[in-house]
Amino acid sequence: MPLYEYECPECGVRVEVLQKMGEDGTALKCQKCSVVGLRKVISGCVVQTAGIGKTSCTLGGSSGASGFT
Numbered sequence: 001m002p003l004y005e006y007e008c009p010e011c012g013v014r015v016e017v018l019q020k021m022g023e024d025g026t027a028l029k030c031q032k033c034s035v036v037g038l039r040k041v042i043s044g045c046v047v048q049t050a051g052i053g054k055t056s057c058t059l060g061g062s063s064g065a066s067g068f069t
Ligand SMILES: [Zn+2]
Pocket: 008, 009, 010, 011, 012, 013, 030, 031, 032, 033, 034, 035
């Protein structure tokens, strides 16, 4: 199963979710502020969840407009 990254639209917390192809994050719940409906993060690189605050890769300022699928 592919690993997807989702971001909370409220607090910006990101979570990594294993899910089947075709599923979305509308039913996912933020663990921090309990907002339901996370948005998928389209990342151009692998982000390690090792407590690193910043990554060196550039995701682009205009998410969704860069054409990544
Ligand atoms: Zn949140």
